[in-house]
Amino acid sequence: MSITIAVAGKGGTGKTAISALLAALLAKESPPVLAVDGDPATNLHQALGLPLDDETNTIGGIRELMEEKITQAEFALGTDKQAWLDAKIFEGLVESAGLDFLAMGRSESQGCYCAVNHMLRHILDKLAGNYQYVVIDNEAGMEHISRQTTRDVDVLLIISDPTIRSITAAVRTRKLIDDLRTNVGQVHLVINRLAGNITPQMSELIAGTGLNLLVTIPEDPNMAPLETGGRPLTELPPDSPLRRGVVDIATKTGLLAEKLRT
């Protein structure tokens, strides 16, 4: 059984950075890992230093290719289009050592974002079993994990910056999950880009939310130079605060231990 980790939270809080470093860590320690970019503004591949072709490596791009083929009547009669799509998506996985990458991408035609979402869920059901871990970098909405069926998220990390607004948004995400009745194992709050310590006021706010504060991660001075230079975050030094924070997350959730694997 694979373990699914979903990373959620408000935009700009560090979801992609944390997803990338966590996926890379798990790929090193316990491959194979599937990293999934669930944000239509695809950018997880950059953080991982992987190439991406919008047309052949994203679900949205592949879906458009299919629509074009349908319009131009290029499919032979009786072609199983779902099987064709599945095959194209498998082919479109970006492969690297210990880690495969899949991006949802966006779909330009008819605002059919929900259709792409549906396809992502379908494909995850098919693919997940091939991996030890699936790490999903979510966009701010939670559509990918809102199945209301049985697909499970083993560990949900809600990332927040140390502002009241962001923490309040984290609580909304938590409520959304409850309302959607998604089957989620552990739910944790991660405060990222913390300058100094958690203030008593923040601590009180967090306590009132009922969220478990798992880890705090300080502002990482090594991030800006990498981002400016377009370098992958996997080049962060081992003792970098963000990387250490991610090791902390993996340790405290038991992701690196066998205990989740029951």
Ligand SMILES: Nc1ncnc2c1ncn2[C@@H]1O[C@H](COP(=O)(O)OP(=O)(O)O)[C@@H](O)[C@H]1O
């Ligand atoms: N701990 C940190 N220290 C410094 N910069 C950070 C840290 N975490 C994230 N960032 C920066 O914040 C910005 C937003 O991060 P990102 O992971 O793209 O957020 P999200 O995916 O939630 O929108 C990026 O420029 C990233 O480099």
Ligand SMILES: [Mg+2]
């Ligand atoms: Mg992001």
